[in-house]
Amino acid sequence: MQSTVNNNENWTPRIVAFFCNWCTYTASDLAGVSRLRYAPSTRVIRVMCSGRIDPEFIMESFAKGADGVLIGGCHPGDCHYSEGNYKCLRRFTLMQKYAEQMGIEKDRLRLEWISASEGKKLQEVVNDMTDHIRKLGPSKIKEVVETIVK
Amino acid sequence: MSKQKEDIRIGFYICHCGHNIGSVVDVPGVAEYVSKLPNVVVSKDYKYMCSDPGQEMIQKDIKEHKLNRIVVASCSPLLHESTFRGATAKAGLNQFFMQMVNIRENTSWVHEDKEQATIKAKDLARAAVHRVAFHKALEKKVVPVNPDVLIVGGGIAGISASLTLANAGKKVYLIERDATIGGYMAKFDKTFPTLDCAACILTPKMSSVLKHPNITLWTWSEVSNVDGFVGNYKVTVTKKPRYIKEELCVGCLACIDACIYKQGKFYDEFNFGLAKRKPVYIPFPQATPQVVVVDDKTCLHFKTGKCQQSCAKACDRNAFDFDQKPENVEINVGSIILTTGFEPHNPVKSPNYGYGKYPNVFTSLEVERLVNASGPTEGHVLLRDGVTKPKSIGIIHCVGSRDEKTNKWCSRVCCMYSLKLAHLLKEHTDADVYNFYIDMRTPGKGYEEFYDKLLNEGVQFIRGRVSEVTDWATTDSEKGKLVIRAEDTLIGIVRRIPVDMVVLSVGLEPAKDAQEVRKMFSISCSSEGFFLERHPKLAPVSTFTDGVFIAGACQGPKDIPDSVAQAGAAAAEVLALIDAGHVELEPNTASIVEEKCCGCQVCINMCPYTAISFNVEKGKSFINEALCKGCGTCVAACGSNAIFQNLFDDEEILSEIDGLLVE
Ligand SMILES: Cc1cc2nc3c(=O)[nH]c(=O)nc-3n(C[C@H](O)[C@H](O)[C@H](O)COP(=O)(O)OP(=O)(O)OC[C@H]3O[C@@H](n4cnc5c(N)ncnc54)[C@H](O)[C@@H]3O)c2cc1C
Ligand code: FES
Numbered sequence: 001m002q003s004t005v006n007n008n009e010n011w012t013p014r015i016v017a018f019f020c021n022w023c024t025y026t027a028s029d030l031a032g033v034s035r036l037r038y039a040p041s042t043r044v045i046r047v048m049c050s051g052r053i054d055p056e057f058i059m060e061s062f063a064k065g066a067d068g069v070l071i072g073g074c075h076p077g078d079c080h081y082s083e084g085n086y087k088c089l090r091r092f093t094l095m096q097k098y099a100e101q102m103g104i105e106k107d108r109l110r111l112e113w114i115s116a117s118e119g120k121k122l123q124e125v126v127n128d129m130t131d132h133i134r135k136l137g138p139s140k141i142k143e144v145v146e147t148i149v150k
Numbered sequence: 151m152s153k154q155k156e157d158i159r160i161g162f163y164i165c166h167c168g169h170n171i172g173s174v175v176d177v178p179g180v181a182e183y184v185s186k187l188p189n190v191v192v193s194k195d196y197k198y199m200c201s202d203p204g205q206e207m208i209q210k211d212i213k214e215h216k217l218n219r220i221v222v223a224s225c226s227p228l229l230h231e232s233t234f235r236g237a238t239a240k241a242g243l244n245q246f247f248m249q250m251v252n253i254r255e256n257t258s259w260v261h262e263d264k265e266q267a268t269i270k271a272k273d274l275a276r277a278a279v280h281r282v283a284f285h286k287a288l289e290k291k292v293v294p295v296n297p298d299v300l301i302v303g304g305g306i307a308g309i310s311a312s313l314t315l316a317n318a319g320k321k322v323y324l325i326e327r328d329a330t331i332g333g334y335m336a337k338f339d340k341t342f343p344t345l346d347c348a349a350c351i352l353t354p355k356m357s358s359v360l361k362h363p364n365i366t367l368w369t370w371s372e373v374s375n376v377d378g379f380v381g382n383y384k385v386t387v388t389k390k391p392r393y394i395k396e397e398l399c400v401g402c403l404a405c406i407d408a409c410i411y412k413q414g415k416f417y418d419e420f421n422f423g424l425a426k427r428k429p430v431y432i433p434f435p436q437a438t439p440q441v442v443v444v445d446d447k448t449c450l451h452f453k454t455g456k457c458q459q460s461c462a463k464a465c466d467r468n469a470f471d472f473d474q475k476p477e478n479v480e481i482n483v484g485s486i487i488l489t490t491g492f493e494p495h496n497p498v499k500s501p502n503y504g505y506g507k508y509p510n511v512f513t514s515l516e517v518e519r520l521v522n523a524s525g526p527t528e529g530h531v532l533l534r535d536g537v538t539k540p541k542s543i544g545i546i547h548c549v550g551s552r553d554e555k556t557n558k559w560c561s562r563v564c565c566m567y568s569l570k571l572a573h574l575l576k577e578h579t580d581a582d583v584y585n586f587y588i589d590m591r592t593p594g595k596g597y598e599e600f601y602d603k604l605l606n607e608g609v610q611f612i613r614g615r616v617s618e619v620t621d622w623a624t625t626d627s628e629k630g631k632l633v634i635r636a637e638d639t640l641i642g643i644v645r646r647i648p649v650d651m652v653v654l655s656v657g658l659e660p661a662k663d664a665q666e667v668r669k670m671f672s673i674s675c676s677s678e679g680f681f682l683e684r685h686p687k688l689a690p691v692s693t694f695t696d697g698v699f700i701a702g703a704c705q706g707p708k709d710i711p712d713s714v715a716q717a718g719a720a721a722a723e724v725l726a727l728i729d730a731g732h733v734e735l736e737p738n739t740a741s742i743v744e745e746k747c748c749g750c751q752v753c754i755n756m757c758p759y760t761a762i763s764f765n766v767e768k769g770k771s772f773i774n775e776a777l778c779k780g781c782g783t784c785v786a787a788c789g790s791n792a793i794f795q796n797l798f799d800d801e802e803i804l805s806e807i808d809g810l811l812v813e
Contacts, residue, residue, distance in 0.1 A: 012266050012269075014273070014810075014811065016807060016810060016811070022674075022694060023674075025228070026228065026674075026694065028255065028256055029226045029228055029229075029252075029255040029256075031255075031260055032226070032254065032255025032256060032259040032260050033255065033259070035259055035260070036260060037260055037261065037262060038260055038261075040257075040260075040261040040263055040266035040267055040269075040270050042256075043270065043273050043274060043277070043810045044252070044256055044274075045277075045803060045806050045807065045810070046227070047782065047798055047803070048738060048780055048781055048782055048798060049781035049782060049783060051756070051781050051782065051783030051786060052781060052782030052783060052785060052786050052795070052798060053786060054785070054786040054800065054803075055786075056800070056804070057803060057804070057807060060804055060807050060808075061807050061811070064807060064808055064810075064811040064812055065811045065812070066810075066811055077669060078669065080672055080695075080781070081758055081759075081779060081781035081783065082758040083758055084758075084781045084782075084783045087756060087783050087786075087787070091786070115674060115675075116674040116682060116694065117674060117675060117676045117677045117682060118677065120677075123260075
């Protein structure tokens, strides 16, 4: 793994991105079809609804070395299953607090509502998040978790 | 978490997609890397994996190498998942033992850095290899398709789709919000490029709809709720009170004559206010159905309660019912076509053209009514004073189109209808007609020829965007006129053209309530707000919601021929669904492992479909699989890990996370 901590400019963080099938995943397909360039940092995991995203998935991602976790769901009122995104929002707020207590900087965990037509927004969000995480450098949570386990 | 089971034998296939993937991702490099991962037996790259030879290669390998899991790294699963599932199944393996990796839309098309794109492709491939080991053999759920169809919006698109389906013997419910079907086409006199009379081609179709034994037409009605899924939708239609018993009214119109308002007094929607109507009215003479409406906002009976109801007395069929309330009717259908059309741009939003400020600035739609023999002026083109014939007319193209300040898109029909109006205005008034255009866009069969014809009819064409319309005269010849100021880009000077009448060729916008309609039917809109098709080329009338189709101007600006063509395409999609008789649903439902459930019932509140219930005797919760739609929200909420979801189970997603991050 890359660990040139101080030269963050050229470092590409690894962001686990949980995208809802109906909105954000489709938006990322649209970004592709429109050839919108963005940072090669995200690794997408497709779920049917943002409501499926278990807090365990987020913690597991950080524990295994993710530098950031991005959640993409449908805009409020637009969830394909009517309100999974509200459930996701509630869990997200809790997770944010929990993550901060664990020493995970706020910018490493992000929730965005990106509709199927917002390929442009997807590009902007990924680039913006990547910039923020670049400033923070690689996440140390993995090491922390490993020492605790030891 | 990687499953080091000896019996897992994975085949990995990575696609170059011509140069689409291969020019950015080191495809052979990824294949080489994956070949060394645990459980991977075969790892190959190929130019076009989705081609027949590509699929056959996978099938051959499954048999030869006894593969029991397949990973395909290529385009988005939304495009080709079914292709590779099919290939897997053909070789005798359960189709759900296949996992796709998106390295095109998600990778090669959006990254330029080849090294990083290749690292990403390897990460994603590794994740899929980890995940696929946990896949289970599943069967698709097969549900029957209700053969009845709902069509929303009775413009030319909705009319065409209804007739096609009804003629094929299918039962259609056509729901129209207005008092009549016909949409915008019913307002036109002639249609480009053939200049055939709109009414002559439309009204026979409207009456066929009304008479067709397979079509149930509900005008003055709207859809208020939609439940269910492809093949089995339950729809609530709200019939607005018309204050007329529809089955009794024969359209004699005696009530309109008898209304105590001797003259029309209120804004006539059909004529954009160019005429006045009474509170009891029929939108236009050929309205279908021929049933009057009472407008409760203007009718004296509703406003004061003191009307003598001469209209009702004049009705010898006793069709009036002033106590009607909105009525909800529930219908069951298997598929839905939305044909809700467009909204014309409101030129008040483009104030430099003076609409609403200068009376003799008209919209193109108003002029459609003025040139119409059955319109408010019986086809006489007159200025707003109702008597003066214009001697000079300026038509301004692209109002609310191709404009950063209003709408960026080209509305596609305005150049053509502006040419049509130029021809008709010239014919009706013999005035000097000037067309101000940015570019002349006339693609279509016979369209360029129509433009050529106009060039020889003495209509003037000035190329350049109009900066403003004013009544500020600088010379005597401009006095009392509207002055159109525009740069003539062909000769490079700014011109001032004084005219009597200005026509604004307004663009096509999404319907005002497109967002609400979209939400009700669980579909998406593209960024400008028109309904979003599933694929711009390959699935232009499908949506991301199975069983819901779109046609006509609700999908984007479009002329009548294209709207009718799309309506036919949507009807064909619906027929395919009905004739198949059943649909296969993704088996991504959730279920509860009884032994693990602690009976806390947290999951019950999570479910929007009331699919989960609590068995008091056992002290456990249960999921009704028939109601579950597979969002997985309950799975994430369960504190005892007692709920699992097919295709998106915890161990599948967790292994994917591990695979992504642990090299
Ligand atoms: C000035 C002008 C001139 C034109 N001239 C021509 C021409 O000469 N030739 C040509 O080919 N094209 C012409 N066009 C384009 C033409 O108008 C469109 O192609 C056509 O109207 C599209 O038909 P449609 O059925 O999709 O939509 P519409 O005509 O908009 O019909 C939609 C229908 O759905 C109903 N509806 C909407 N929402 C709901 C809802 N939620 N529930 C129930 N019902 C609903 C509406 O009341 C309406 O009846 C012209 C357009 C303009 C603006
Ligand atoms: S379906 Fe997208 S968030 Fe629920």
